[in-house]
Amino acid sequence: MLQPLVAVSTDVKEFEKYTWHAAPDQYLEAALSVAGVLPVLVPSFGERLDLESLLSSVDGVMLTGSKSNVSPRHYGMEADERNGPYDERRDATTLPLIRRAIERGVPLLAICRGIQEMNVALGGTLAGEIQEREGAMDHRAPESDRQDDRFAIRHPVHIREGSCLADVFGPVEINVNSVHRQGIDRLGPNLAIEAVAPDGAIEAVSAIGAKAFAVGVQWHPEYWAATDTASRRIFEAFGEAVRAHASARRPAAAAE
Numbered sequence: 001m002l003q004p005l006v007a008v009s010t011d012v013k014e015f016e017k018y019t020w021h022a023a024p025d026q027y028l029e030a031a032l033s034v035a036g037v038l039p040v041l042v043p044s045f046g047e048r049l050d051l052e053s054l055l056s057s058v059d060g061v062m063l064t065g066s067k068s069n070v071s072p073r074h075y076g077m078e079a080d081e082r083n084g085p086y087d088e089r090r091d092a093t094t095l096p097l098i099r100r101a102i103e104r105g106v107p108l109l110a111i112c113r114g115i116q117e118m119n120v121a122l123g124g125t126l127a128g129e130i131q132e133r134e135g136a137m138d139h140r141a142p143e144s145d146r147q148d149d150r151f152a153i154r155h156p157v158h159i160r161e162g163s164c165l166a167d168v169f170g171p172v173e174i175n176v177n178s179v180h181r182q183g184i185d186r187l188g189p190n191l192a193i194e195a196v197a198p199d200g201a202i203e204a205v206s207a208i209g210a211k212a213f214a215v216g217v218q219w220h221p222e223y224w225a226a227t228d229t230a231s232r233r234i235f236e237a238f239g240e241a242v243r244a245h246a247s248a249r250r251p252a253a254a255a256e
């Protein structure tokens, strides 16, 4: 089979006096080496992108994490500095992309900022600084200059019975990393909770009635995808869904 293409979200960043549309290596590495797909960066040009053309040319969509937050104006709230930084160009690209990918049955894996975008795209809201909520765990990364420390696996999540991820792991507890200060507040109407943290924070969702894999996770399976079984299994399941989509979309190419 030809290696199927997966559209990957990009952050818009200023660096060395240039504007970049960028994605971190970890996500691309996990997509290529564990999911077995060819990641293709999608520039954050928003409504200037022909999403039908894009979604007719790829067999999956992966949304990466980011230090930036979805602008609260997308869920009816004021965008203040406290809840920044923002990346409006990324929002303008990913929010419509999520809706169309799910409508068209293109497999979707949304990670961290990605699950938050998925919830907002489908009509939900987010809460900021969730560590300040009564009884909340601190979901932010540990203070460290070492990424391995910041992305250390450090709390359990319970995978709900009958969920998509229960098909991947079984209805069990898995241990995950945690690098976020925002979280899902009001769940979008067409989303189902797939996993929760011990403090009740929603850690994974899936699109109800989706034609294909459409899962968002608040943790970072990409970071340890090569070595951690649970992280690996998510990317393997995503890769399987992408190849199934490719086979259905291009039977001839799938036979090659």
Ligand SMILES: N[C@@H](CCC(=O)NCCCC(=O)O)C(=O)O
Pocket (backbone or CB within 6 Å): 064, 065, 066, 067, 068, 069, 111, 112, 113, 114, 116, 141, 179, 180, 181, 182, 183
């Ligand atoms: N900004 C959002 C989403 C968090 C996220 O995607 N984190 C990825 C890694 C960011 C880092 O390296 O600090 C939130 O904070 O909830």
